[in-house]
Amino acid sequence: MKRRDSFKKLTKEDVDFFRSVVSSSGVIEDADDLEHFNHDWMRKYRGQSKLVLKPSTTEQVSKILAYCNKERLAVVPQGGNTGLVGGSVPVFDEIIVSMGNMNSVRSFDEVSGALVCDAGSILEVLDKYLEERGYIMPLDLGAKGSCHIGGNVSTNAGGLRLLRYGSLHGTVLGLEVVLPDGTILDNLSTLRKDNTGFDLKQLFIGSEGTLGIVTGVSILAPKRSKAINVALLGLDTFDQVQAAFKRSKEELSEILSAFEFWDHGAIGLVKEHLAVGANDPLQSTYPFYVLIETSGSNKEHDDEKLGAYLEGLMTEGVVQDGVVAQDTTQIQKLWAIREGIPEACSKAGAIFKYDISMPVPVLYEAVQDMRSHLESLNAIGKGKPFTSVIGYGHVGDGNLHLNVAAKDYSKEATAMIEPYVFEWTAKHSGSISAEHGLGISKNNHLHYSKSQPMIELMKQFKNMIDPQGIMNPYKYLPNK
Numbered sequence: 001m002k003r004r005d006s007f008k009k010l011t012k013e014d015v016d017f018f019r020s021v022v023s024s025s026g027v028i029e030d031a032d033d034l035e036h037f038n039h040d041w042m043r044k045y046r047g048q049s050k051l052v053l054k055p056s057t058t059e060q061v062s063k064i065l066a067y068c069n070k071e072r073l074a075v076v077p078q079g080g081n082t083g084l085v086g087g088s089v090p091v092f093d094e095i096i097v098s099m100g101n102m103n104s105v106r107s108f109d110e111v112s113g114a115l116v117c118d119a120g121s122i123l124e125v126l127d128k129y130l131e132e133r134g135y136i137m138p139l140d141l142g143a144k145g146s147c148h149i150g151g152n153v154s155t156n157a158g159g160l161r162l163l164r165y166g167s168l169h170g171t172v173l174g175l176e177v178v179l180p181d182g183t184i185l186d187n188l189s190t191l192r193k194d195n196t197g198f199d200l201k202q203l204f205i206g207s208e209g210t211l212g213i214v215t216g217v218s219i220l221a222p223k224r225s226k227a228i229n230v231a232l233l234g235l236d237t238f239d240q241v242q243a244a245f246k247r248s249k250e251e252l253s254e255i256l257s258a259f260e261f262w263d264h265g266a267i268g269l270v271k272e273h274l275a276v277g278a279n280d281p282l283q284s285t286y287p288f289y290v291l292i293e294t295s296g297s298n299k300e301h302d303d304e305k306l307g308a309y310l311e312g313l314m315t316e317g318v319v320q321d322g323v324v325a326q327d328t329t330q331i332q333k334l335w336a337i338r339e340g341i342p343e344a345c346s347k348a349g350a351i352f353k354y355d356i357s358m359p360v361p362v363l364y365e366a367v368q369d370m371r372s373h374l375e376s377l378n379a380i381g382k383g384k385p386f387t388s389v390i391g392y393g394h395v396g397d398g399n400l401h402l403n404v405a406a407k408d409y410s411k412e413a414t415a416m417i418e419p420y421v422f423e424w425t426a427k428h429s430g431s432i433s434a435e436h437g438l439g440i441s442k443n444n445h446l447h448y449s450k451s452q453p454m455i456e457l458m459k460q461f462k463n464m465i466d467p468q469g470i471m472n473p474y475k476y477l478p479n480k
């Protein structure tokens with residue numbers, strides 16, 4: 001890829017201007033300090049930015065973008081930098097606008113549950129804030145300790161609670177966004193119903209920093225459930241996983257809040273690389289594992305329902321083994337296994353991550369077919385380019401995380417799995433990105449999930465809002 005000639009290179013005068021806007025403490029130029037911002041969580045992508053800006057107010061963001069737009073300086077918005085598609089780091093020397101200093105709760109309505117906060121607020125901090133008030137964030141993910149709500153909105157993050165509370169397209173009530181020319185679009189509504197004009201916030205949810213910088217978020221928090229149960233099950237086949245899921249919708253219905261699965265390879269990596277691997281309470285190992293969570297308002301009622309459901313599964317041989325957590329510590333220990341899988345994968349070498357959605361019946365075929373494909377190329381096993389193919393994900397949302405562990409991120413290795421994986425997904429009417437987004441790893445493959453007229457319309461929107469193309473360039477939309 002070539003740096004776009006139309007972008008100006010940073011000068012001392014530019015840095016002096018930014019210093020006058022955000023003060024010296026919000027300007028990072030030191031090479032060692034820049035390091036952390038220039039590479040992504042997977043250490044797969046690396047930029048060469050010479051400048052990180054850390055604004056503290058929306059007005060500062062506005063001044064920064066207005067200047068960058070006028071001077072044609074390219075910009076990458078960065079939240080917690082936990083994104084998994086290379087969207088949060090520069091490709092060349094783009095200026096990084098890090099949102100970490102904008103992290104306050106602006107208001108919370110204890111009647112409606114509407115929370116209004118700065119975009120740089122850390123997801124887990126917000127969840128703790130709400131917990132003290134009897135509420136819960138409608139989303140949760142393994143990266144909660146680092147990711148920002150602004151990053152979540154910008155990637156339209158899914159995660160572990162989507163089954164229950166739906167996507168951010170439903171729970172976000174309003175946004176404050178700074179457009180590339182510095183205009184502040186103040187739409188921090190706390191209304192649930194508002195049918196006046198185009199719903200502009202939806203355009204920014206999942207736009208990965210390509211249309212502007214999200215500075216404020218208004219989101220509807222549900223009441224925190226009083227009764228939480230978590231069960232871990234061991235199963236022999238993916239058909240059994242599906243049978244357990246189908247029955248959970250029938251028998252646990254309104255109290256079902258998560259239905260996650262992982263395979264034998266995933267638990268193997270967690271046990272090999274993480275201390276939480278010791279949390280597995282099951283006596284034997286199984287080809288598949290399911291974590292079920294219920295949340296309701298009446299413990300006795302929920303216990304009874306979950307007990308009857310599990311008994312039915314055991315009696316009919318749908319599950320081979322299972323445990324129900326007895327207290328909060330055990331609940332956390334079971335969740336830690338599931339949440340540890342991405343980290344365990346990242347320790348297994350170079351990881352090619354695919355985040356695909358498709359009809360549940362073919363969900364695990366993606367893993368099996370990828371394995372067979374690599375076997376047919378004689379490319380998997382000891383001393384070969386790939387070491388393992390594992391699958392885990394959100395069964396309830398038809399979302400598979402297909403991870404292929406490799407020796408390195410070489411072009412040769414990439415060519416063995418791409419476009420194979422995208423063609424497979426398109427053939428099965430799936431999406432090549434269920435929740436992680438496109439960034440720089442999937443942007444050129446967008447046509448596998450969206451038609452040409454749709455891509456053209458997206459490009460028109462981008463050109464209308466960001467005519468100089470300064471916002472997160474080279475990513476999201478196809479470069480070709």
Ligand SMILES: Cc1cc2nc3c(=O)[nH]c(=O)nc-3n(C[C@H](O)[C@H](O)[C@H](O)COP(=O)(O)OP(=O)(O)OC[C@H]3O[C@@H](n4cnc5c(N)ncnc54)[C@H](O)[C@@H]3O)c2cc1C
Binds near residue numbers: 080087160214435
């Ligand atoms: C261990 C682990 C588990 C994960 N689990 C899940 C999961 O279950 N579900 C899921 O969906 N994702 C998951 N992710 C991916 C990632 O955490 C999410 O994409 C998250 O929403 C990114 O938030 P962030 O603040 O780190 O954003 P970043 O990584 O900093 O940025 C992501 C993108 O959003 C843009 N951006 C960030 N902030 C702003 C802003 N304020 N305004 C405009 N653009 C902005 C960036 O430019 C970039 O394109 C996981 C990641 C890890 C490491």
